[in-house]
Amino acid sequence: MTLDHDYDFWLLDLDGTLVDVEWSYTRGVFDRVGDRLGREFSDRQAEIIWNGLTGSRDRQLEAWGVDPDAFWTAFHEEEDPIERAERTYLHEDAAVVGDLEVPVGLVTHCQEFLTEPVLDHLDIHDWFDARLCCTEETGWKPDPTPVERVMNDLGVGHNGHRGVLAGDGACDVGAAWNAGLDAIHVERVGHEQRGRCVLGDHRVTSFDELY
Incomplete structure (x- = not known):
């Protein structure tokens, strides 16, 4: 270089x-997190949070009326380390x-x-x-x-x-x-x-x- x-x-x-990571994995995680939190995440919202497109993910979640602590607890519980590795x-x-x-x-x-x-x-x-x-x-x-x-x-x-x-x-x-x-x-x-x-x-x- x-x-x-x-x-x-x-x-x-x-x-x-x-x-x-493959998009289908990301989409699946957000679907399951949404089920836990009783709300849906659009493809665009999933993309924004996954890639941190707007800066602070926590501030973005708060702007959508989503409690960051509840979100990240659900998010990490729904992530499968082996599946994620295989889809990365x-x-x-x-x-x-x-x-x-x-x-x-x-x-x-x-x-x-x-x-x-x-x-x-x-x-x-x-x-x-x-x-x-x-x-x-x-x-x-x-x-x-x-x-x-x-x-x-x-x-x-x-x-x-x-x-x-x-x-x-x-x-x-x-x-x-x-x-x-x-x-x-x-x-x-x-x-x-x-x-x-x-x-x-x-x-x-x-x-x-x-x-």
């Missing part, structure tokens, strides 16, 4: 950046991440009970020298805390090392900048579908554009 030599380390988001695919252009010759970390909002089976199924565990699945304790992107924790695990804290974080959401860009890193926004869904344009130090639709 042409940017490989420009950075001492890389951090990456997972869902929507390196991998995605790696973006072809993301394979270059496995060739990076600098420390690489993963910072994802995907919960550990889902992340680990996905990494196992896709055989990409060894891509990452450190991993963190965000929780209420660690904080959520764009909070820089989870990013800085992974940087410390990699041994590249704020000590002059130049790093970059690549992700598909505005929260990834915000977390990168808040942690003093460059940001790559990987636009997988398209600006029109997202409803806005996300800025970044680099803006691409594929990692291939970074060659």
Whole structure:
């Protein structure tokens, strides 16, 4: 990669950046969550929450009159780690991440009970020298805390090392900048579908554009 030599380390988001899941799986989860909560979620609403298209998922749920705590409790209970892993695919252009010759970390909002089976199924565990699945304790992107924790695990804290974080959401860009890193926004869904344009130090639709 042409940017490989420009950075001492890389951090990456997972869902929507390196991998995605088949739509039928997403639709099924939202159908079951809707049954639990006594309401329906349209395809567009499911897409917005799954991809975080409008920023804070909790604020978006509240705007729809849905209690975030009740939603996420139902959501995580309806997710099947094995089925999700089997229905998850790696973006072809993301394979270059496995060739990076600098420390690489993963910072994802995907919960550990889902992340680990996905990494196992896709055989990409060894891509990452450190991993963190965000929780209420660690904080959520764009909070820089989870990013800085992974940087410390990699041994590249704020000590002059130049790093970059690549992700598909505005929260990834915000977390990168808040942690003093460059940001790559990987636009997988398209600006029109997202409803806005996300800025970044680099803006691409594929990692291939970074060659």
